[in-house]
Amino acid sequence: MAGLRFIREFRDPKLAQSLARQIAAEVDPNRTYRFMEFCGGHTHAIARYGIPALLPPNLRMIHGPGCPVCVLPPGRVAQAIAIAEQPNVTLCAYGDVLRVPARKGESLLAAKAQGADVRMVGSALEAVALAEANPQREVVFFAIGFETTTPPTAAAILAAQAKGVRNFSVLCCHVLTPSAIMSILESSEARRWGSAQLDGFVGPAHVSVVIGSRPYEFFAEEYQKPVVIAGFEPLDVLHALLLLVRQVNEGRAAVENQYTRAVTRDGNRKAQALVAQVFELRKTFAWRGLGVLPYSALRIRAGFSEFDAEARFAIPAPEISDHPACECGAILRGHKSPRDCKLFAKACTPETPLGSCMVSSEGACAAYYHYGRFQERSAAVEAEEV
Amino acid sequence: MARRPFGTPLDIANGVVSLAHGAGGRATAQLIDALFARHWHNEWLAQQEDATVLPALAEGMVPVVSTDLHVVTPLFFPGGDIGTLAVNGTVNDLAVRGATPKYLTIGVLLEEGLPLATLERVVQNVAAAAAAAGVAIVAGDTKVVERGKGDGLYLAVTGVGVAPATQTWGARAIQPGDHVLVSGTLGDHGIAIMAARQAVPLATPVESDCAALTPLIAAMRETGAPIRAMRDLTRGGLAAAANEMAQVANVGMVFDEAAIPVRDEVAGACEFLGIEPWHLANEGKVLVVCPPEASEPLLAAMRAHPLGRHAARIGEVVADPYALVQMRTLFGGMRLLDWLHADPLPRIC
Incomplete structure (x- = not known):
């Protein structure tokens, strides 16, 4: 190869x-x-x-x-679960998203085990294909992620429109990188x-x-x-x-x-145009760990509202606060390390994640847990030897 | 088979499994005669009793037993099928304890509506795999569940093997300083199944490594080199097997990423999915722990056998009261080789 x-x-x-x-x-x-x-x-x-x-x-x-999953607020996950639990709904999401905790013990995987039709997909277009193949079901794509995953979601909505797929909608939780960087610099x-x-x-x-x-x-x-x-x-x-x-x-x-083999000063204009065609800025969006940030996320434009799951189901995202001892917020802002969190590798593990940073292997806590725990071990051994 | 012939022969080419086939009456008997007894025939099944009486063990030999459930979608995949998988999986569990596999019992759970032709292919593949592994099917059972309550067919297999009472390998014997070997490339089965489910588009097809390890392990035993323990690398892959062994033996292990054999096609698919080959399932690979002086003769015996061509020494056992499994990365850094809570999920970015 x-x-x-x-x-x-x-x-x-x-x-x-x-x-x-x-x-x-x-x-x-x-x-x-x-x-x-x-x-x-x-x-x-x-x-x-x-x-x-x-x-x-x-x-x-x-x-x-x-x-992407670390900054996803638990209220949005609860909203996705509530939609998945509606009769006749098939909810599709990317793999990592399925394990993100909402309230204690709640996740899309847990909802699936309880009987909800939750599917893992590798692309947004797979969800459109699923809707085409199952015209009697309401297929909802739980769209999350930064600018990398946004153009494919826009392409999926445009494909559904072009094909006249009426039973497809998107729960849009796409967020913007510059807003997150700004919030760190202004925290x-x-x-x-x-x-x-x-x-x-x-x-x-x-x-x-x-x-x-x-x-x-x-x-x-x-x-x-x-x-x-x-x-x-x-x-x-x-x-x-x-x-x-x-x-x-x-x-x-x-x-x-440094990444000149793929990145230019202006980026991918075609992808940017797709995104601008389908999405517009939200006034505010509640991020996990970073709080409510102005103009930091996208929503589906009114012209595409038939594909907007928020309009279709009218199920709001509840406000859910993090576990009181969870340090995900400070970790996401770069002010604390996973090792500073009292829950790390004790109450909070990849099996029972309390915070979203423990879910994806891209999350700082899960990365420390899966790859770096031996460093805690050496620290503990050194402490014992002292 | 001494049973009287049935009025209408079973239409294997066009028929499907019905609830009657599991009801224990004439339909069940006909299914057994026309499919299972026909393909699996041997002197023990011919006893046709509620239980089978087996011959006595030779002096100094002990029975070794293992049981395994087999659930796979799709039923047929590149390099194997559920039947081959069920036989080889059980045979391998026995072989890695140092036993010679002898007998299998097979429970077949059928879903109403499964084409009989599909069932016959699986039954034939079971027979072929059993013959290749030198095991006899000595007892069986069939039940049928309603349509929608099963994935076509599940198999429950119990295997019995014999081993010298003095030679059963196990993780408790593992000691710091031991070497860790693997019999070949990792993750072939896992990626083959994902590709068969169309979860990953592959330019180069990957076949499952599904195979009975008995002859490979027999070749290793013939070297006379001491072996501490073996694990059949199935679900959970190298990471799960290594962590299980480390915890049982209360030792650490350090693997060398550069030494771990992985096919380019598998490595490429893993890159695409954001998962790692040491978490993927295999069905014809064995992890071996041996004293340092045994690793060269064992590797030579493995490499001389078709099932062990890509065998490699991939790590060593170290003293570690925390029983952590670590890996020296290609890059020269150190990381944990952790096992996963459940199946690896593709990453987003």
Whole structure:
């Protein structure tokens, strides 16, 4: 498989060692570097390949909120469950979404076990095909995710319209990356300290393929934080970190594009046009962990309201507060690490997730749990030895 | 078979399973004669009693028993089917305890409406797999559930094997310093099933690795090299088997990602789905733990056998009171090789 050889080039251990040596040689030992990887895809790659072990101790990775299921508020999951429980409804969702907890013990998987017709799909168009094949059922696609998954949802709605599929609708919970970055830079913690305790961002990979690098220019300029857009392969991440270290050392704050093989300044204009045709900005949207953010999410335009599950079912999203001890919010804003949470790996595990960061392997908590628990073990052993 | 002939022969080509076939009357008897007894015939089934009497064990031998339920959609997939899977899965569970598989009992749960021709194909495949593995089907049962209450057909198989009383392998014998070997590429069955369900579009087809491991394990035993424990790598894949063994033995394991054999097609499909080959099911692969001096002769014996061509040493056992299974990544970092709570779900991004 030629594609696979291409992928392996981005995982070459020798190149990794040489990049790691360069980073170690260029960091200033008298300061710390705190970089946030915005995307869950990067969080996953960092944990999956054990990248922290290759970094100098004064370079810390802070895990951002760019994990689609992690920022999905429990009220929206409850809304999807309520729709799935309506008679004659088939609810489709991407795999990860099925395990996200709403209220205690509630999830789409649990609803499925109770008899609701919940299906996992790999694409929005699969849900349209399901609606075509089952004209007597109401097929609802629970659409979540950042700019990467939004164009496919728009394409699905347009396909349903073109084919005259009347039994297909979308529960739209798509959110926008720039709003989430803004909320981190403007968070209460950031205001208290005068600035977010971050020295730069590893910019999103797939999201940036769609939106381009231009939207980040404002953050770099206004907040004086360097942004380096990086691919999801481990060498991409290391290379981006080297570029971030150099910017910090040189006192620069610019948008740089490490992922030039896929990202341009303007992004994918065709995809952007699809999204603009079908969706418009919501005035506000309640994010998990980040709170209610203005103009941070999309809804379906009035012209497509027959495909809008919110209009079709008139089932509102209830307000559900997080478990009082859950630190997902502070973790998503980059102010706490999963290890700072009292519930981590005790009450909250991938089997019984209390917070959404424990659900997807892109979530910081699940990534720490699945890939990094041995570090807690070594810490515990060291503590015992002391 | 001494039963009197039935008036109308069973129409296997066009007929379907009906509730009558499970009612215990003449229809049941006819189904048994026309399908099961015909394809599975042997001296033990010929006893035609409520229970089968088996011969005594040789001196110094002990019986080893295992039971397994088989549920798979679709019933037929590239490289195998539910019948082959059921026989090989049970035979492999016996073989990895150091036993020679001898007998199987098979319970067949049928869904009303299943074409008899489909059932016959499965019954024939069971017979072929049993013959290949050198086991006899010595007892069986059939029930029929209403349409919509089953996935066509489920199989419940119990296997009995014999082993020398002095030689049954098990995870409790595992010690720090031991080597960990695997008999071949990981994840072939899992990806073949996903592709058969059209969950993943593949340019190059992947076949299930479904096979009876008995001859491979016999070849390993003939080397005389000591073996601590083996696990048949089925559901949950390498990650589940390694974590189970580590917890039973209360040791840690460290795997080397670069040494773990994975087919390019499988690795590519995993990339696409955002899942990892060590969490995928296999049906013809064995994980072996042995003392360090045994790993070379065992690997040589495995590689000389068609079922073990891609055998590799993939890790070692370490002392660890937390019984964690870790992996040195391709990249030189360390991570946990955790087992999953349930099936791997594709990621969104």
